[in-house]
Amino acid sequence: MDATSGWQGTGLTVKAGRRIGIDFQGGGWTVDRRRFPEVGPRGYDSAADQRIWQGCKLDPKLDYGVLLGRVGGGSWFVVGSHDAVTAPDSGPLELRIHDQDHCLVDNAGSLLLKLTY
Structure with missing residues (x-):
């Protein structure tokens, strides 16, 4: 998953209620390549998150950089x-970094994930 892109298809079409295995294989991403180090799918810890400008969050309660998912273009959820x-639904599985689309220009990095279904 690329930190400079919004919702990205995974190639998996899933059914509601089924388990999706997600194994972080490596890599890292950042919401600001000039000021903050790369992190994994957990995103930034609260201390680092508080130092990042808060205007680009999809959800103000979540830390930046966390891996998000959605199915069939529906509501997103924290991975x-x-x-x-x-x-939560049936349809294609998509993933992304927690950062608004118009703020992706200063991002960098990617996560390598192994998905099983």
């Missing part, structure tokens, strides 16, 4: 570093 999630 983070969980090893599995349950599909």
Whole structure:
């Protein structure tokens, strides 16, 4: 998953209620390549998050950089570093970094994930 792109298809089409295995294989991403180091799917810890300008969050309660998912273009959910999630809906699975689309220009990096279904 690329930090400079919004919602990205995974190639998986899932059914509601089914388990999706998500294994973080490596890599890292950042919401500001000039000021903040790369992190994994958990995103930034609260201390680092508080130092980042807060105007680009999709959800002000979540830390920047966390891995998000959605199914079929529906409501998004936190994936983070969980090893599995349950599909809330049926449809194509998409993933992204927690950062608004218009703020992706200063991002960098990518996460390598192994998905099982």
